[in-house]
Amino acid sequence: MILRLAPSLSRTFTTAARRTPSSLYTKVSQNSRATTSTPSDLTDTEREVLEGALRVDQAGEIAANYIYMGQKAVLGRDKELGELIQDMWDQEKKHLLVMDKLQVQHNVRPTALSEVAKVAGFALGAVTGLMGKEAAMACTEAVETVIGEHYDDQLKDLATFSSNHESLPLLQDVIQEFRDDELEHLDIAVDNFSHQAPAHALLSSLVGAGCKVAIEVCKRI
Numbered sequence: 530m531i532l533r534l535a536p537s538l539s540r541t542f543t544t545a546a547r548r549t550p551s552s553l554y555t556k557v558s559q560n561s562r563a564t565t566s567t568p569s570d571l572t573d574t575e576r577e578v579l580e581g582a583l584r585v586d587q588a589g590e591i592a593a594n595y596i597y598m599g600q601k602a603v604l605g606r607d608k609e610l611g612e613l614i615q616d617m618w619d620q621e622k623k624h625l626l627v628m629d630k631l632q633v634q635h636n637v638r639p640t641a642l643s644e645v646a647k648v649a650g651f652a653l654g655a656v657t658g659l660m661g662k663e664a665a666m667a668c669t670e671a672v673e674t675v676i677g678e679h680y681d682d683q684l685k686d687l688a689t690f691s692s693n694h695e696s697l698p699l700l701q702d703v704i705q706e707f708r709d710d711e712l713e714h715l716d717i718a719v720d721n722f723s724h725q726a727p728a729h730a731l732l733s734s735l736v737g738a739g740c741k742v743a744i745e746v747c748k749r750i
Contacts, residue, residue, distance in 0.1 A: 550702035554627045561695070567635040568694035575690050580637045581749075582683045586704075587632050588640040588747040589676060590625035592650035596672065597621060599654025600665050610662055613721070617669070617714050624707050631700065640747045649743075653736070664732060666723035671736035673715035679744055680708035 553564050571579065597618035605611040632639060640646070657668035687701050726732055 549706050550699060551623065551627045551706055553699065554630045554703075555623065563695040563699045564630075565634060566694070567696060568690075568692040570692050570694070571690065575692070578686050579635060579690075582686070583628070583632050583635055583637045584640050585679070585744050585747045586683075586707075587625070587628040587637075588642060588646050589679075589744070590621060590628045591643055592646040592743070593621040593672065593676075594618065594625055595647045595650030596654035596668065599651040599656075600658045600668075601654075602651075603655050603658030604662065604665060607662070610665075613717070614665075617717065620710050620714075624710070627703060627707075631703070634696070641750050642743075642747055646743070646747075653739075657732075660727065663722050663724075663726035663729075666718040666721045667726035667729050667732050668736055670715055670718040670723040671733040672740055673711045673718065674733075675737050675740040675744070676711045677708055677715065680704050680711065684708070 553561070597614055601611060601614050601618060604614060631637075653668060654665070657664045683704055684701060687697060687704070690697055723729070
């Protein structure tokens, strides 16, 4: 359902009212082996894939939080756009909370670039916000496009794992949920005229390329 906020603003949030896989990590009473233990029977390659995925995902959610923080700092006085940014930011806060718990559950070392992700994310959000509403939405569109594709790749990798540990199907469900949230943000950005940003193609290419480089670096560092 699309709720029209104003002639130039719209948003679509379809997941807030339903029970989601990630809620198993946000409700203490839901603790189980699926949310507290990690597979011990993964191959070295599978373990490397799992650790790389969660390290990148956690770093990505840190950056996303700070992108929206930067946008909100610049555009927050615009009541309607500020609320739209806040709604997306609130979803990213939940994503980061869950990714932090997954990182601990699966004994994954966080990226050493967490502080860099914060600074870079805030700068990207603030700069695109200063460029105007459309540029802020173009930033969201570019980032969420890359993240959506990356989550799809992770789902394909996890589907090949041989382990039957309870945590793996749940992890896949969580990643799919978060992918759908990110694609929802992408749709919201497009609905709110991201394509009207000055030099949209160039801005999208630069932001998207930066995200792809960050993903590869955070897998390893």
